[in-house]
Amino acid sequence: MKYFVLGSSYVVRLDAGEKIIETLRALCERDVIGSGFFHGLGAVNDAELGHFDPATGDYSWTKLAGPYEIVSLYGNITVVDGKPFIHAHASLCDRTFAARGGHLREAVVSVTCEVTLTRFRDDITRKKDEATGLFKLALDPGGE
Amino acid sequence: MKYFVLGSSYVVRLDAGEKIIETLRALCERDVIGSGFFHGLGAVNDAELGHFDPATGDYSWTKLAGPYEIVSLYGNITVVDGKPFIHAHASLCDRTFAARGGHLREAVVSVTCEVTLTRFRDDITRKKDEATGLFKLALDPGGE
Amino acid sequence: MKYFVLGSSYVVRLDAGEKIIETLRALCERDVIGSGFFHGLGAVNDAELGHFDPATGDYSWTKLAGPYEIVSLYGNITVVDGKPFIHAHASLCDRTFAARGGHLREAVVSVTCEVTLTRFRDDITRKKDEATGLFKLALDPGGE
Numbered sequence: 240m241k242y243f244v245l246g247s248s249y250v251v252r253l254d255a256g257e258k259i260i261e262t263l264r265a266l267c268e269r270d271v272i273g274s275g276f277f278h279g280l281g282a283v284n285d286a287e288l289g290h291f292d293p294a295t296g297d298y299s300w301t302k303l304a305g306p307y308e309i310v311s312l313y314g315n316i317t318v319v320d321g322k323p324f325i326h327a328h329a330s331l332c333d334r335t336f337a338a339r340g341g342h343l344r345e346a347v348v349s350v351t352c353e354v355t356l357t358r359f360r361d362d363i364t365r366k367k368d369e370a371t372g373l374f375k376l377a378l379d380p381g382g383e
Numbered sequence: 384m385k386y387f388v389l390g391s392s393y394v395v396r397l398d399a400g401e402k403i404i405e406t407l408r409a410l411c412e413r414d415v416i417g418s419g420f421f422h423g424l425g426a427v428n429d430a431e432l433g434h435f436d437p438a439t440g441d442y443s444w445t446k447l448a449g450p451y452e453i454v455s456l457y458g459n460i461t462v463v464d465g466k467p468f469i470h471a472h473a474s475l476c477d478r479t480f481a482a483r484g485g486h487l488r489e490a491v492v493s494v495t496c497e498v499t500l501t502r503f504r505d506d507i508t509r510k511k512d513e514a515t516g517l518f519k520l521a522l523d524p525g526g527e
Numbered sequence: 528m529k530y531f532v533l534g535s536s537y538v539v540r541l542d543a544g545e546k547i548i549e550t551l552r553a554l555c556e557r558d559v560i561g562s563g564f565f566h567g568l569g570a571v572n573d574a575e576l577g578h579f580d581p582a583t584g585d586y587s588w589t590k591l592a593g594p595y596e597i598v599s600l601y602g603n604i605t606v607v608d609g610k611p612f613i614h615a616h617a618s619l620c621d622r623t624f625a626a627r628g629g630h631l632r633e634a635v636v637s638v639t640c641e642v643t644l645t646r647f648r649d650d651i652t653r654k655k656d657e658a659t660g661l662f663k664l665a666l667d668p669g670g671e
Contacts (some may be wrong), residue, residue, distance in 0.1 A: 241666035245647040250562065250603070252664040274394065276499040278601050280562065280616040280630075286647050290452050290478045291426050293493045301480055308578050310618045310628030311455040311474070311599040313422050315394070316498055326497065328424040330454045330482050330599070330618060330628060331476060334578045336589055338482035338618050340454030340474060342424075344476065349581045351656075351663050353603055353614065355564040359389040362660035368495075375495050376396040378385035394559050399650065418538065420566065420643040434622045435570050437637045445624055455599040455618070457566050459538070459641055472568040474598045474618060474626050484598030484618060484628035486568075503533040512639075519639050520540040522529035 242266065245290075251277075253352040259312075260284065260325050260345045263354070267316055267323035273362030277327075279312035281352030286331055288341035296371055303339065306349050307331035310338050316356075317363045319374055324365060386410065390501070395421075397496035403456075404469050404489050407498065409461050417506030421471075422490035425457035425496030430475055432485035440515060447483065450493050451475035454482050460500075461507045463518055468509060476479065528654055530554065535647070539565075539645030541640040547571065547600075548613050548633050551642070555604050555611035565615075567600035569640030574619055576629035584659055591627065594637050595619035597624050604644075605651045612653060 240262050242251040253262050263277065277331035289298040314327025330340030365374035384406050386395040393414075397406050407421065428449035433442040458471025474484030509518035528550050530539040551565065572593035577586040584630050602615030618628030653662035 241664070243649075243666045244653060245562070245649055248645075248647060250647070250651055250664065250666065252666050267386055274389070278422075278566075278612065280601060280603070281436050282581065288476075289482055290480060291494060293426065293450055294477065299478055299479040306579070306581055308629045310616050310617065311601060312624075313455060314426070315426060315499060326424065328452060328454050329624065330476075332425060332576075332578060332628045334465070336576055336578060336585055336627040336629050338454075338474065338484075338628045340476045340482045340626075341452045341480050350579060350583075350659055350661065353664055355603060357392075358552065359392060359394070361387075363394055371494055373494065374411060375395065376385070377495055378387045378394065418533070422566075432624055434619075434620060434624060435638060436622065437570065437594055437595070440610045443622055456567060457599060459568070459643060470568065472596065472598050474620075482598075482628075483619065483624040484620045484626045485596045485624050501536075503535055503536060503538070505531075507531060507538055515638055517638065518537065520529070520641055522538065522540050 243328045247317050247357060249356040251354040251356060253348045255348055255350060258345050259352060264323050265326050272316055272358045273318045275316040275356060275358040277314055277356035279309060279352055279354040281307055281309050281348060282350045283307050283346035284349045286346035287344040289344055307333055310371045316367050319365045391501060394501040395498040395500060397492045399492055399494060401492045402489050403496060408467050408469050416460055416467060416502045417462045419460040419500060419502040420428045421458055421498050421500035423453060423496055423498040425450050425453050426490045427453055427490035428493045430490035433488055446485040451477055451524060461509050463509045535645060537644040539642040539644060541636045543636055543638060545636045547640060552611050552613050560604055560611060560646045562607045563604040563644060563646040565602055565642050565644035567597060567640055567642040569597050569636060570638045571595050571597055571634035572637045574634035575632040577632055578629050595621055596617050605653050607653045
């Protein structure tokens, strides 16, 4: 991973074999990025996508071997338990060009992945929602 | 809906039962946001997607019950008749992970929806295009 | 194509018959934009999408007549050989609302296309990667 900083923005290149979520989390930890958002494109293998079913309160997961183009990748950055937390959704296409997408747990860069990331000044945290077990953005007054 | 303002950016959390377009429009009205763009992720039910056919000059619509992951959501903010106007496109995935998308008329948050929004300083308006009946961005000199 | 400049951001309207990639490249050349990113929505015909297969080192391409909604469009701007270079991925939906996507070589606006573009101050270049033949972001120290 290599990156270039332009004010509050980053241009990031992830290289073959690097895990997207893990690598972006490491960048946020290194540069103490406590909130922001990012987009990316490129190509991946071994992606894991999730779909949350509110009726069961659980994610179902699928593993996609690839090779895939990243058709869209958008995520946000927050802080949970003092560590950067990446929440990203993505859609991926194989050689049929059909798009498959969902919550992106992880994917491994196959050729390259190009990310633009905008950091904010302040930390934004998450708090566990007891009803769903999910960590939701803590934006309520008083940090709730 | 809760939000956090960071300079010219907003981080917004929409909660279960809230309509995405209606809620973002209300935020823009409250904070007098006259232009900008946003992205989002999360999960929705009861989405309505449109596809415009230039040959007929009409949208065809589909209603999707869900539950869906928001795979991508991008929209812009303008002002029409003195009111904020939201133009958004989205793609959604069900448990098969197949992506369906189009012009997003509305969707109801099922669990959470997380939006990052960047506001611009100036208002941007739209003007009705007589040929198509659509409100297009009024960026011509003199506001045409 | 018409556009409105707001600080380091552009709001761009592409009109019927304009090619998206070619038109954005011309805007970047005219305004000397050496790095940045953009998103768009709208409707197109005659899109060409690519899928890169790392095993063969080649793209496979498909031409889609349309009409299509642009469900997502994200790209970055760099400089190659002194000229603006646009790298964009997109997903498109026809009247069945099924999303198809990939590397966007080009597409022709059918009704309108609305783009928000953020420019950075510095140029970012690309360098040919001998292993793949692709032009990758040159973000290494020393510009490698």
